[in-house]
Amino acid sequence: MDFHVTYSESQQRFRAEVAQWLADVVPSELLGSNEHFENRDAYELRRDLGRSLGARGWLYPMAPPEYGGGGLDLDAALVVAEELRRLGLGLPPYYDSGGVLGSASILHWGTDEQKAELLPPIYRGEQRTWQLLTEPSAGSDVAAVATTAVRDGDDYLISGQKSFIGSLHGADAHWALVRTGPAEDRHHNLSWFMIDGSSAGITITPQHLLGGIDKNTIFLDEVRVPAGRLVGGENKGWQVAFTHLDHEHGLRSDRFLGQELHRAWERIVEGIADPASGVSTDDPVVVDLLAKIYVKKETVRLLGKRNYWLAMENRPRTYEGPQGYYLEKKTTQWLASALLELFGGAATANVFAGDAGAALVEQQALGAMAMHGGGTGEIQKLIMSRALRLGKPATSASAPE
Ligand SMILES: Cc1cc2nc3c(=O)[nH]c(=O)nc-3n(C[C@H](O)[C@H](O)[C@H](O)COP(=O)(O)OP(=O)(O)OC[C@H]3O[C@@H](n4cnc5c(N)ncnc54)[C@H](O)[C@@H]3O)c2cc1C
Structure with missing residues (x-):
C-alpha cells in the first residue's frame, strides 16, 4: 500500500505561492515561537499576522467569502495550514480559539444580519474572542451554568x-452560555450571547494554572447586551453550544496539525543533540522509545487530520472527534513518563528548560495535568459512548440528548 501523499500541479503552485507570501510577511520573532508564553510585543505581532492572513482570506480559508472568509476548498486550506505549521504557526491561530469555535455556531445559527455583523471581524482577524462557558459549579456539566x-x-x-x-x-469580544429560564428546565433554559469586550461591568482577574498556563476568571456584573446579540433564540443556547462543542471535542481545525506534540518532539530531538543529555541513538532502547513517541504523535496528528476533514466536508461522524482528543490527552500524559525514561535525571535539569522556565519533564507533566480544556478525558469517553449509543438501540447520533 502506498501511503505517500501526492499533490496536483495546481496545488503545488498554490503551496509555492503561500510559502513565498509567508516568507515575505511572517516576522522572524514569530518563527517557531510558543503562543502560550508570549509577551505583549510578540502577541501584537501575531495579531498583525492574523490581520494580514485575514485580508488575504487565508485566516479562515474555507469560510464563506461574503463574510470575509477565503472560500477555498479543503485541499487548499490544508496547504495553507501545513505551510504555517512548517514555520511553527497554527491556523486559525491559537490565540483566537474562541473565534474559531464561536464563528462555527454563528454561521450555523445566526440570522443573516448577525452573520453579516459578527463574522467579518473574526474571519478577517480584526477581533479576538474568548469563550465563556465554564463556571465554578459548571465544568464537565456545562449545562448547569448559573450566570443569568x-x-x-x-x-x-x-x-x-x-x-x-x-x-x-485580553479579548475584544466574548461569547457566553448563560441561563435565561428556570433551573429545572435543564438544556432548555440556556441562551448564547455575543458580548462586546469593552462593555461596562466586566472584570477580568488572572488565573494561573499548572504548567505555566495563563487563564482568567471573569466577573459579569449587569453587563448590558443588545437583544440582537442573542444567537439562536432565547432558551435555544444548548443547541447553539452543541455546534461549537462538537468542534472543540476533537474536530477543531488547529487540532489536525498536532502542534503541541510536534513541539515536544522537536525539543526531544534538540535535547538528544545536546551532549549534556548523555542519550545515545546507538542504544536500541533509546531508538525503540523514540519510535514509540514518534508513532504516537503521528497517530494523534493523523486522527486530527481525519477529523478535520470529516468536519469540513460535513461528513457523518459519531465517536471520531472525542476519540482523537482523548488519545491526544493520554499521549501528552504518557510523554511525561517517556521523557523521564529517555533522559533520566537530565530531564529534570535546567539544561532542558522549557518555554515556561520549568524543566522539560516537569513542564510536560504539569501541562498534561492541566489538559482538561475542552473537557477531561473522562468526558471524551462519555461523549464517545453516547455517540455510539452504547447500551441503546443503534442509530446515527451526534445530537444532544
Ligand atoms: C487549559 C484549559 C483551558 C480552558 N479553556 C477554557 C475556556 O477558554 N473557556 C471555558 O469556558 N472553559 C475553559 N476551560 C475549562 C474546562 O472546560 C473545564 O476545566 C473542564 O470542562 C472540566 O471542568 P472542571 O474543571 O469544572 O472539572 P469537573 O467538572 O469538576 O470535573 C472534576 C473531575 O470529575 C470528573 N467527572 C466530572 N463529571 C464526570 C462524569 N459524568 N463522568 C466521569 N467523570 C466525571 C472529571 O473528568 C474530572 O476528573 C479550560 C480549562 C483548562 C485546563
Missing part, C-alpha cells in the same frame, strides 16, 4: 462568574 441574562427593554443584563477563560493580553 435578564431581559431589560431592548437589552439583556448578564450577571455571573466564568472561570478558566482565555489566555494573556
Whole structure:
C-alpha cells in the first residue's frame, strides 16, 4: 500500500505561492515561537499576522467569502495550514480559539444580519474572542451554568462568574452560555450571547494554572447586551453550544496539525543533540522509545487530520472527534513518563528548560495535568459512548440528548 501523499500541479503552485507570501510577511520573532508564553510585543505581532492572513482570506480559508472568509476548498486550506505549521504557526491561530469555535455556531445559527455583523471581524482577524462557558459549579456539566441574562427593554443584563477563560493580553469580544429560564428546565433554559469586550461591568482577574498556563476568571456584573446579540433564540443556547462543542471535542481545525506534540518532539530531538543529555541513538532502547513517541504523535496528528476533514466536508461522524482528543490527552500524559525514561535525571535539569522556565519533564507533566480544556478525558469517553449509543438501540447520533 502506498501511503505517500501526492499533490496536483495546481496545488503545488498554490503551496509555492503561500510559502513565498509567508516568507515575505511572517516576522522572524514569530518563527517557531510558543503562543502560550508570549509577551505583549510578540502577541501584537501575531495579531498583525492574523490581520494580514485575514485580508488575504487565508485566516479562515474555507469560510464563506461574503463574510470575509477565503472560500477555498479543503485541499487548499490544508496547504495553507501545513505551510504555517512548517514555520511553527497554527491556523486559525491559537490565540483566537474562541473565534474559531464561536464563528462555527454563528454561521450555523445566526440570522443573516448577525452573520453579516459578527463574522467579518473574526474571519478577517480584526477581533479576538474568548469563550465563556465554564463556571465554578459548571465544568464537565456545562449545562448547569448559573450566570443569568435578564431581559431589560431592548437589552439583556448578564450577571455571573466564568472561570478558566482565555489566555494573556485580553479579548475584544466574548461569547457566553448563560441561563435565561428556570433551573429545572435543564438544556432548555440556556441562551448564547455575543458580548462586546469593552462593555461596562466586566472584570477580568488572572488565573494561573499548572504548567505555566495563563487563564482568567471573569466577573459579569449587569453587563448590558443588545437583544440582537442573542444567537439562536432565547432558551435555544444548548443547541447553539452543541455546534461549537462538537468542534472543540476533537474536530477543531488547529487540532489536525498536532502542534503541541510536534513541539515536544522537536525539543526531544534538540535535547538528544545536546551532549549534556548523555542519550545515545546507538542504544536500541533509546531508538525503540523514540519510535514509540514518534508513532504516537503521528497517530494523534493523523486522527486530527481525519477529523478535520470529516468536519469540513460535513461528513457523518459519531465517536471520531472525542476519540482523537482523548488519545491526544493520554499521549501528552504518557510523554511525561517517556521523557523521564529517555533522559533520566537530565530531564529534570535546567539544561532542558522549557518555554515556561520549568524543566522539560516537569513542564510536560504539569501541562498534561492541566489538559482538561475542552473537557477531561473522562468526558471524551462519555461523549464517545453516547455517540455510539452504547447500551441503546443503534442509530446515527451526534445530537444532544
Ligand atoms: C487549559 C484549559 C483551558 C480552558 N479553556 C477554557 C475556556 O477558554 N473557556 C471555558 O469556558 N472553559 C475553559 N476551560 C475549562 C474546562 O472546560 C473545564 O476545566 C473542564 O470542562 C472540566 O471542568 P472542571 O474543571 O469544572 O472539572 P469537573 O467538572 O469538576 O470535573 C472534576 C473531575 O470529575 C470528573 N467527572 C466530572 N463529571 C464526570 C462524569 N459524568 N463522568 C466521569 N467523570 C466525571 C472529571 O473528568 C474530572 O476528573 C479550560 C480549562 C483548562 C485546563
